[in-house]
Amino acid sequence: MVMNNVLGIIYIANDNNTMHPLTNHRCQSSIPFGSRYRMIDFVLSSMVNSNIQNVSIFTTLKNRSLIDHLGDGNDWDLDRKQDGLFIFPSDSSENSRDITSFYSAMDYLDKSSQEYVLLCYDSLITNIDFRPLYKQHLKSGADVTIMYKDKERNNHLFRNLEIDDFHNIKNLQTKDSKFGSLDIMMLKKQKFIELITNNRHIYRNFNDILREQVNNPLNIKGFRYDGYVNKINTTKQYYDSNMSLLNPKVMKQLFKENNEIHTKLKDEPPAKFTSNSNVKNSLIANGCIIDGEVINSILFRGVHVKKGASIKNSIVMQKCIIGEFAQLDNMVLDKEVILLPYDKFQGSEQSPKVIPKKSAVGTYVN
């Protein structure tokens, strides 16, 4: 399977305000996830592991953190002389459409040697091999192939698709369906260029164009994916998706031996546990120093848990300091938060609370 004939595009959707304050300073794609990753690592690594060697990322305005994370693409093996990683930062206002962004990169699309485009949006946590999708797309001769998964009828997180028995997609936005679109699609680059060129003046997103043109003139097929996929649009979904990693079965599906999730590497020493530490059912990143209790939680790099502190059912991001005898339950701490000794914070499983980045607690009002 010659996947170097496929160009990967990741479009980072605009902030929909449902994840504040995690998205106060960054786009959703660069929210830390799973102890040592950022959300974008999953789709990006899936592309790289599928042998796609030309990847472009279209970003929104809050892109500083994301661009810092991606660097020159070296950690994904995308620092190439030919092809590699291309970043197209948004230069327009917040409510721009994806087609406008794609059209502004016409030179890049045109000059790239690849014949096919794999288009993904940013909010998925998954580890997909895209090669079977490409294979089916070539074989079926469809104009567009969209990846979908089986879902509960009342789950509206994924776009509802109507699909016939021959994998033909009949409708891209039905009211109710047991098939959900992953918004991952493959099509010929020439067709992609044609669609964005013809529709660049219409106030529509790429998905809207497909919805209008399905059946006529576009022949759109579905490709079913049964692996692990998690879509994140809200803080609660973010919390649940992280916590699901504490299930070893989920871990196995996401972190496969030969399809690792790549991320920006840091030179943190191994995690250090003192004689007072009590850690159960948790993911711990390097650089952590644990002198207290950590239960059912996810700790990112360089977190210090001081003596007597207790962290339960919580997500604690990079370089937070949890003061002596402080207590956390059902909380999400953004990066570099400092909890003073004896501070106590409690959210609930239904609505975990978020403490914003760099808060020194005492100034933070619960």
Place this chain on the structure above:
Amino acid sequence: MTRKEMVAMLLAGGEGSRLGNLTKWIAKPAIPFGGKYRIIDFTLSNCNNSGIDTVGVLTQYQPLILNSYLGVGTPWDLNRKRGGLKILPPYVQKTGGRWYKGTANAIFENIPFVDQYDPEFVLIISGDHIYKMDYTEMLESHKTSNADVTISVVEVPWEEVSRFGIMNTDENFHITEFEEKPTNPKSNLASMGVYIFNWKLLKRYLIENQQNSTSYDFGKDIIPAMLSDNRSLVAYPFEGYWKDVGTIESLWQANLDLLDDNVELDLNDRYWRIRSADPNMSPQYIGSSAKVTQSMVNEGCVVMGEIDHSILFYDAHVGEGSYIKDSIIMPYSKIGKDVTIHRAIVGEGVIIPDGVTIGHPKGPIELIDQNSNYKQNYRSSVN
């Protein structure tokens, strides 16, 4: 080539014969250390943190793993357009191939490499030691004292003096005598194997040594020759953690030193990072049945048992009901269920089946390596 003020030459050919089977497949500088590193990471990180950007690494014994680990020096920011890290193995010439016959001979053979950069000074270091040191401060001291050579020394306990090369100095730290492994020591200042030479002078001594001697060693030949010529040799006292992990016991001890409450060698120091090639493992998982105390655990580990006062390298797995105390578990090792391990080093990729007992709470340090009767994980590098 661009001129460099100082070029580092890192001796990494050591066999480490006292480390037994640990160095059967890998050179001593490539031995895993501290849960995540290899021994050579400390000197390479010292170079990087000291702003030295040209490092020749002299390899010889079992270079495969070391060479592939070093690559072009990217993990230590030594992948430079001008200078950077260069691996310098012995090579074949018209007159036949030859091994490096000693530390001085290794530098002699690479005079053209050093000359490319036309440096004023050359820093000679070894990839066998664990320490954090700013070589630029030593260079400043070398320049101020106008010495021909500056040798870094560290105070060692008097009872261990006979293991080291000892420098006897006057009150101004001018070296008056060098004694290799003395039985009646006059001083406890041991040479750390870190030298700064004026390159032109060193070159002269290397060529002379090559022509007139049958032994080609810095400690045995070059330094005594300079002393007898009344050259100015100055000792540079180093304060801090420094360890030569030459034996299984000292390797075990140096690892466990990292677990002390007041650790001398702080790996969490953000201003002197020890860098290493990172294999990008998934996060470590500490299970519901696990208990981890006074230990270091790296990425990729899955711990379901009890770990006390021990170090787990990346991708080490410990099954339910197992108990590991005072031990070092090297990368990719898989410890089954209900295993008990005391005072042991479990080598890279060793698979320990359920129910096994290894070592004794008061026994000698056990080395469980690839030659023991256990299976080997295919992912490890020493198959």
